Amino acid sequence: MKILLMGNPNVGKSVLFSRLTGTRTIASNYPGTTVGFTRGSLRLGQEQAEIIDVPGTYTLQPTSKAEEVAAEMLKEGDLIINVVDATNLERNLNLTLQLLESKVPVIIALNMWDDTRHKGINIDVGRLQELLGVPVVPTVGVTGQGISELVSRLHEATALQVSYATSDERWAKIGDIVGQVQSLSHRHHTWREVLEDASSHPVAGVAIAVVVLIASFLVIRFIGEGTINYITDPLFNRLWTPLLMKLSLLLGSGGFWHDILVGKLINGQIDYYQSLGLLSTGLYIEFGVVIPYIVAFYFVLGILEDIGYLPRLAVLMDTLLHRLGLHGYAIIPTILGFGCNVPAIMATRILESRRERFIAATLVSIAVPCAALQAMIVGLVGKYGIQYVAIVYGSLFISWIVIGLILNRVMRGFSPEMIMEIPPYRLPPWRVIGSKLWLRIYSFIKEALPIVTGAVFVVNILYMLNIFDYIANITAPVITGLMGLPKDTVVALAVGFLRKDVAMGMLAPLGLTAKQLVISATLLAMSFPCVATFAVLARELGIVDMLKATGIMMVTALVFGILLNLIL
Amino acid sequence: MFAGRKLTLGQMGSGQTGTIIRILGGRGLNRRLEALGVRPGKKVTKISTMMFNGPVTLRTDHTQIAVGFGMAQRILVELDKPA
Numbered sequence: 001m002k003i004l005l006m007g008n009p010n011v012g013k014s015v016l017f018s019r020l021t022g023t024r025t026i027a028s029n030y031p032g033t034t035v036g037f038t039r040g041s042l043r044l045g046q047e048q049a050e051i052i053d054v055p056g057t058y059t060l061q062p063t064s065k066a067e068e069v070a071a072e073m074l075k076e077g078d079l080i081i082n083v084v085d086a087t088n089l090e091r092n093l094n095l096t097l098q099l100l101e102s103k104v105p106v107i108i109a110l111n112m113w114d115d116t117r118h119k120g121i122n123i124d125v126g127r128l129q130e131l132l133g134v135p136v137v138p139t140v141g142v143t144g145q146g147i148s149e150l151v152s153r154l155h156e157a158t159a160l161q162v163s164y165a166t167s168d169e170r171w172a173k174i175g176d177i178v179g180q181v182q183s184l185s186h187r188h189h190t191w192r193e194v195l196e197d198a199s200s201h202p203v204a205g206v207a208i209a210v211v212v213l214i215a216s217f218l219v220i221r222f223i224g225e226g227t228i229n230y231i232t233d234p235l236f237n238r239l240w241t242p243l244l245m246k247l248s249l250l251l252g253s254g255g256f257w258h259d260i261l262v263g264k265l266i267n268g269q270i271d272y273y274q275s276l277g278l279l280s281t282g283l284y285i286e287f288g289v290v291i292p293y294i295v296a297f298y299f300v301l302g303i304l305e306d307i308g309y310l311p312r313l314a315v316l317m318d319t320l321l322h323r324l325g326l327h328g329y330a331i332i333p334t335i336l337g338f339g340c341n342v343p344a345i346m347a348t349r350i351l352e353s354r355r356e357r358f359i360a361a362t363l364v365s366i367a368v369p370c371a372a373l374q375a376m377i378v379g380l381v382g383k384y385g386i387q388y389v390a391i392v393y394g395s396l397f398i399s400w401i402v403i404g405l406i407l408n409r410v411m412r413g414f415s416p417e418m419i420m421e422i423p424p425y426r427l428p429p430w431r432v433i434g435s436k437l438w439l440r441i442y443s444f445i446k447e448a449l450p451i452v453t454g455a456v457f458v459v460n461i462l463y464m465l466n467i468f469d470y471i472a473n474i475t476a477p478v479i480t481g482l483m484g485l486p487k488d489t490v491v492a493l494a495v496g497f498l499r500k501d502v503a504m505g506m507l508a509p510l511g512l513t514a515k516q517l518v519i520s521a522t523l524l525a526m527s528f529p530c531v532a533t534f535a536v537l538a539r540e541l542g543i544v545d546m547l548k549a550t551g552i553m554m555v556t557a558l559v560f561g562i563l564l565n566l567i568l
Numbered sequence: 569m570f571a572g573r574k575l576t577l578g579q580m581g582s583g584q585t586g587t588i589i590r591i592l593g594g595r596g597l598n599r600r601l602e603a604l605g606v607r608p609g610k611k612v613t614k615i616s617t618m619m620f621n622g623p624v625t626l627r628t629d630h631t632q633i634a635v636g637f638g639m640a641q642r643i644l645v646e647l648d649k650p651a
Binding site: 058059061063087088090091094119121167171196197200201202205206311314315316318319327328417418419420421422424 | 599600601602603604605607615616617618619620621622623625629630631632633634635636637638639
């Protein structure tokens, strides 16, 4: 049996899904978190039912890719759990009545039931059930209230197959139902609403955005650096290094396996930046430097997502983003990109047109460095002073604006106007934030580790075969002549195709000047996407557009590399 | 501002409330707005317009919705009598 969880965007389907199935999924407080669909299973007596978390949709007449997915899924369902936001009955019932026209039995989860009270909304559940003709169960996804009742009443789901001639007729029916079941009581503005209005204010909103972004940056830096200085560095230096040294002795302090596993000893010691062994540099870069920042970034992102701040940022950024051929909502994939470009490019599905998706995906891959790369940039370039880090970020920001302006000019079509729901501010549900953070870190480790291992392995083999010298000599005119970098940097740039953080780590032993390091870091960020991003670009945009995007990246990287060499 | 005056959502002042009379646009626009609960007969309160003719934020029932300025100019509203 296939059970579909359907409802408007941001009504809590994903939270309900993880309650029903025990599967962890990513849920946030903004419309469009789920762009693909997630499957899970639920035991119903003897039977094992499949539950599908369908992307949110306002109507069965789709207006975006995510909504198309929803309308498609409806054909395969055996039962629909229609998740309804109790604080927005009228608008949610529009989809409900459309679902009741289908042949699939429907049961309603009246979710966010706890929010109705402080909003001054009273709903007569019994009467609503009577008027709709299908079971209605009040639920609170975040706490789990009502979930077991929902499961036990699944068999009561009914298919009505009513039909309405026009949408006006449907709205009239909705008006009639809402009038009978809902009563509103007056209440005062809460502090959350005062904050909501302030963040939408043209002046106060900008001030709040600046404060939020600076605070996020500081918190990420504080957690990331704190973890490195007080946890991971001591662990590596005091516990791991002695163990590795023993292993090094066991392997005879040299030879093929020694160099692959432990790496080259520098003055008889392990240097985590220079040894380039799987268990030294490979492990250290991921667990010692990158993961602390990944944790910090996703912790802060999770809070911003669940409070409901991001859609407000989208409204503020809309005018600027229109110049780049996008609209405000594109800020969400952009921000996700600062964690990892892969989910960011998938999130471009919330944008309406192919044109926008192409521009957004290209801009993310050029100008938005992922957390892994950023951790290394901050660690390595930061040693020379914060101003050098600022130059890297400044160059990326300029490329974002310039490429956006150009693409908007050159590409046919126009950017459609924004139209979106702004969710209310909510207190961050710590349970949801915690499990989301865990899920994101787990999938980072799962996806990054094999590639990091592979990258370190390949680098060692290529060094042994002297292939890098060959590549370095071919590219020397551009790299050395135009960008002023030593030809060894090519090796690191090439490794960037596998993992950007490892590539950045390979720059450490080269003894680059601050200027050379800035140029290399900028090149790494802009040029070739890493292999995972490459794959997702090809899947989401198609091969042709992926190649176009890659071409744009190469040209941008070349131009910026040369310009930085001339200016600095 | 006089009660009963008709103007677009874009022209309304922040904090003003009125009733949507018409949406001046094609079926596509009407459908997209309708899906979000913005349709003739609904009461709306304008919250703000962002600088440089940026998006307009409005409230209807218990939802806040942001629409581009161009769309806001096509939503015709009749202002309520001041309470």
